[in-house]
Amino acid sequence: MEQQDDTPDTIGNARASVACMTECLRADMPRQPVVHVEAIRKTYGKTVAVDEISFDVHEGEIFGLIGPNGAGKTTTMECVEGLRRPERGAISVLGLDPIRDAYALQNRIGVQLQEAQLQKRVKVREAVGLWASLYTKPVDGTRLLEQLGLSEKRDAWFMTLSGGQKQRLFIALALINDPEVVFLDELTTGLDPQARRAIWDLVRGIRARDKTVFLTTHLMEEAERLCDRVAIIDHGRMVDIGTPAELVLRHCPERTVFVTSDDPAAEERFRAIPGVALVSSDGPRYTIRGSGADLVTRVIGCLAEHRMGVVDFRTEVPTLEDVFLKLTGHSIRD
Ligand SMILES: Nc1ncnc2c1ncn2[C@@H]1O[C@H](COP(=O)(O)OP(=O)(O)O)[C@@H](O)[C@H]1O
Ligand SMILES: [Mg+2]
Known part of the structure; x- marks a missing residue:
């Protein structure tokens, strides 16, 4: 009688294909959280x-x-x-x-x-x-x-x-x-x-x-x-x-850009930027407030478009600390 063909090789192959199938199934399944x-x-x-x-x-x-x-x-x-x-x-x-x-x-x-x-x-x-x-x-x-x-x-x-x-x-x-x-x-x-x-x-x-x-x-x-x-x-x-x-971005979308420029039309141009909520100035120093991740890009676009001379440029982006304060009404250090 012929011997049953369960040589280690065959078993090994079968194991490998089961492992492969399991692997394929896994790839499609959402991963379980750790x-x-x-x-x-x-x-x-x-x-x-x-x-x-x-x-x-x-x-x-x-x-x-x-x-x-x-x-x-x-x-x-x-x-x-x-x-x-x-x-x-x-x-x-x-x-x-x-x-x-x-x-x-x-x-x-x-x-x-x-x-x-x-x-x-x-x-x-x-x-x-x-x-x-x-x-x-x-x-x-x-x-x-x-x-x-x-x-x-x-x-x-x-x-x-x-x-x-x-x-x-x-x-x-x-x-x-x-x-x-x-x-x-x-x-x-x-x-x-x-x-x-x-x-x-x-x-x-x-x-x-x-x-x-x-x-x-x-x-x-x-x-x-x-x-x-x-x-x-x-x-x-x-x-x-x-x-x-x-x-x-969810809780503190406000962004602030500080620009120092002696361009006489600066204030007017900053006010015209979409998304800008407020522009204030102290001499040639302007504070531009607005919201959204692209506010800074828009301000830079405005400066470039009008070829405005800029002496100083700084941005202020809220942090997790600000998020905490906004969400809980108290500072994390309290
Ligand atoms: N073994 C304990 N017995 C009684 N109160 C505890 C014990 N461990 C923590 N607490 C209280 O449970 C609250 C949460 O503490 P904890 O989990 O240590 O906070 P965290 O790690 O954020 O500082 C606190 O009010 C703390 O006083
Ligand atoms: Mg602790």
Whole structure:
């Protein structure tokens, strides 16, 4: 009797075509969000820390929860990490339940907690070694420290590190298991501007390696420069969500252009620009206000068309800070 033709090759081919079909199906299907949060609520006694918050985090993006201290950012993030259980609502991370599937998720997520601390006299390489021992497939710790610019501090005690170095170490620990999603809570709080910029570059580097970054910050400039999308949180509620540019255009479409020109017809010409709502002047210095993303282009077009001499030119575009004020009626620093 002839042997059934299930040689490894045939099985291999069959597997390959099933994999290909699955891949093709996947290409057509909308991608599942990496993090899905639906109407979660979390209270501490009488304090409602998180109230009906919903959002998705997509694969490969840097997503930020932004809002002032006490807004509910850490509580939300800790619910997503499976460290706290919301009283209501649903959460999934990589398609899994953060509490029920905590064990399965442990190898796939990386976490840096707000106000994290280590023992004073633990050495950098010891901390990395200890963290690596907790996971089944850790990355090479020496290489990781190199990538984060900490090679020279391998033998330094934790207590001797600067604020920026400590934060870089915490990023290293969050990356030790080569996670698909990294959670970073107020990563740059307390750092000087230079150290902050260095951390931003590191976070961009994490995204460049196809990982998803979910962070919180109360620094609007940080959110604006670093995040692909942000959710604004205030008093436990989500106020709006979108890219920083979308949010600015949606809520603060006003633009201001300052031009210094001694052209005698300047004021009249500026007033004739479509979209301009107001022109005021102080001698040769004009302030032109209007709305829409193309206001600046129109002003430049006017200057070029009339060959007007310009001594000074400056624009003022609203920021996420202005959006926050507009949406909540109070400044983020209050
Ligand atoms: N463990 C806790 N026990 C009681 N109240 C808490 C606890 N953690 C946070 N809160 C309160 O919940 C609210 C949200 O806090 P948090 O999530 O830490 O906000 P954020 O990270 O935006 O600063 C605040 O009013 C805070 O005081
Ligand atoms: Mg916090």
